[in-house]
Amino acid sequence: MSQLVSIIIPTYNRAHIIGTTLDSIVAQTYQNWECVIVDDGSTDDTLEVLQAISRNDPRFKIHQRPSNLPKGASSCRNIGIDNSDGDYIIFLDSDDTLEVHCLKTRVDIFNKKPSLDFLVFPMGVYSNEHILKANLDDTVNHLNEFLSYRLPWSIMCPIWKANFIKELGGFTITYPRLNDPELMIRALLMPYVSYQVISDVPYDSVYYPSISNxxxxxxxxxxxxxxxxxxxxxxxxxxxxxxxxxxxxxxxxxxxxxxxxxxxxxxxxxxxxxxxxxxxxxxxxxxxxxxxxxxxxxxxxxxxxxxxxxxxxxxxxx
Missing domain, CATH: 1.20.930 (Transcription Elongation Factor S-II; Chain A)
Structure with missing residues (x-):
C-alpha cells in the first residue's frame, strides 16, 4: 500500500485565495494524501469555504486553533501535526501551490532512501508573472547556513518522516517570527540526523511573495x-x-x-x-x-x- 502524505496548512483570512492552493493539491498525480488545514481565527469567510470543500472531499480535514494557544502559523502547524495520520509530512502555506508531480516525485525518491529523516526539493518563486527556480546548493554546510540566516530552503521544500518531526517536537510557538529557521536548526542538530538535498529535479512547489507590514x-x-x-x-x-x-x-x-x-x-x-x-x-x-x-x-x-x-x-x- 502506498504511503499516506499529510499536507499541513495554517491559514488566516484566505477565503479569496486558498482555493488555488487546494486545487493544486487535488490535481496531484499521487492521490494518497490528506490535507490538514488549521484556521487561525479568521474573520472573513475562510472557515465556511474550508468546511464546504471538506464536505465534498473528506481528505481535507479542518481544525481551528483553540483560544488558549498563541496565534500564529506555528501553533496551527503543531495542531496539524497532532491531527495528522500520514507517514510523511509536508508544510504548505495557504497562498502557495504544489506542482502536479510534487507528491509523486517526493514519495518515489523517499521510497528509494527509506533510512533518511527528510528530503529537500527545489521550489519556484513567482516574480513578474514568471516562475524562477530557486537553486538548492547541496555542497554547503546547511546547519551553518541556517545559523547564519542564509536560509538555503523554505518551509515547503522538505518532506519529513512523520515520526521524525514528531520526535523533534514540531515548531516553537512562542516566537513571533523565525520559527522556520529555528525548526531547521533543531533538526540539523539532532544526533545522527540523516537527510538529502535533491537539487537536480524541477521545482515542485511555488512560493508567491506577498506584501508585508x-x-x-x-x-x-x-x-x-x-x-x-x-x-x-x-x-x-x-x-x-x-x-x-x-x-x-x-x-x-x-x-x-x-x-x-x-x-x-x-x-x-x-x-x-x-x-x-x-x-x-x-x-x-x-x-x-x-x-x-x-x-x-x-x-x-x-x-x-x-x-x-x-x-x-x-x-x-x-
Whole structure:
C-alpha cells in the first residue's frame, strides 16, 4: 500500500485565495494524501469555504486553533501535526501551490532512501508573472547556513518522516517570527540526523511573495531574536557545538540590512538591546559592540541635527 502524505496548512483570512492552493493539491498525480488545514481565527469567510470543500472531499480535514494557544502559523502547524495520520509530512502555506508531480516525485525518491529523516526539493518563486527556480546548493554546510540566516530552503521544500518531526517536537510557538529557521536548526542538530538535498529535479512547489507590514515585522523580528539567540546558543552548548555560535552574527547583519529603520520609535532601544544580547552570548566581540554602539549613537545624533536644520530651529538666535 502506498504511503499516506499529510499536507499541513495554517491559514488566516484566505477565503479569496486558498482555493488555488487546494486545487493544486487535488490535481496531484499521487492521490494518497490528506490535507490538514488549521484556521487561525479568521474573520472573513475562510472557515465556511474550508468546511464546504471538506464536505465534498473528506481528505481535507479542518481544525481551528483553540483560544488558549498563541496565534500564529506555528501553533496551527503543531495542531496539524497532532491531527495528522500520514507517514510523511509536508508544510504548505495557504497562498502557495504544489506542482502536479510534487507528491509523486517526493514519495518515489523517499521510497528509494527509506533510512533518511527528510528530503529537500527545489521550489519556484513567482516574480513578474514568471516562475524562477530557486537553486538548492547541496555542497554547503546547511546547519551553518541556517545559523547564519542564509536560509538555503523554505518551509515547503522538505518532506519529513512523520515520526521524525514528531520526535523533534514540531515548531516553537512562542516566537513571533523565525520559527522556520529555528525548526531547521533543531533538526540539523539532532544526533545522527540523516537527510538529502535533491537539487537536480524541477521545482515542485511555488512560493508567491506577498506584501508585508514592515513596521509590525520589525517589532516581531526583534522579539523573536530575543528568544531565538539564547535558545540556539544553549542548544549549541548542550550539543558541544558552541564554536558554531559565531555564525549567529548573520541574524544581526540581517537586522541592519533589512530592519534598520531609524523612523521606528523603538529604534535606539532595539539596537542597543540587540548589541548587548549578542555581546553577552559571545557572538560579537566587545570591540564590535563598541563600534556598533558608536555608529548607532552617531546616526541618531545626525538624525536629530538634520531634523532641527529642516525645521529651522538651529543656527538661529532667538
Amino acid at each position: 514592515w513596521p509590525l515585522i520589525i517589532d516581531k523580528y526583534f522579539q523573536s531574536l530575543e528568544l531565538l539567540i539564547p535558545d540556539v546558543v544553549n542548544r549549541l552548548n548542550r550539543s558541544n557545538r558552541s564554536e558554531l555560535k559565531v555564525f549567529l552574527r548573520g541574524y544581526l547583519k540581517v537586522w541592519y540590512y533589512s530592519f534598520y529603520f531609524p523612523s521606528n520609535k523603538n529604534y535606539l532601544f532595539y539596537n542597543l538591546t540587540l548589541i548587548k544580547l549578542f555581546l553577552n552570548h559571545n557572538i560579537i566581540s566587545r570591540w564590535q559592540s563598541l563600534w556598533l554602539g558608536f555608529y548607532i549613537t552617531l546616526y541618531v545624533g545626525l538624525g536629530f541635527l538634520l531634523s532641527k536644520v529642516k525645521s529651522n530651529k538651529i543656527f538661529r538666535f532667538e
